[in-house]
Amino acid sequence: MIALGCDHGGFELKQEIIKYLESRGLEYKDYGCYEPASVDYPIYARKVTSAILDGTCEKGILICGTGIGISIAANKVPGIRAALCTDCFCAEATRQHNDANVLCMGGRVVGPGLAIKITETFLDTPFSNDERHKRRIHLIENEE
């Protein structure tokens, strides 16, 4: 299950991502916003990260205008590794190296075609499970 969230700056792109997920038959839960009126992105970062931490969803996709604010908000939550991606190289690397559990994108930064390729790469790339990457991920939230 994939958790989706956005603010007004990411609303249109989220609709494109929903179409893509549906075309692949991938299950998702949409945590809003549900219309393009101005809203506060940290609220949606919190909803999506909570859904991951309570086990409702395995991964999340968060979209705001730049992707920056919503990724900052998501990364404040322990256990969340949110990656702001503007290309497929980063989307692949963040899954392999960081085991990122949230993909962030900017609806005013990437077009729908690229955003869908980034999403596909993020969802389809497994974590490498390499010891060095596991150690580094552990060090993000633990002193040793």
Ligand code: RB5
């Ligand atoms: C909203 O105007 C905009 O600030 C927000 O979508 C995001 O880009 C913040 O980082």
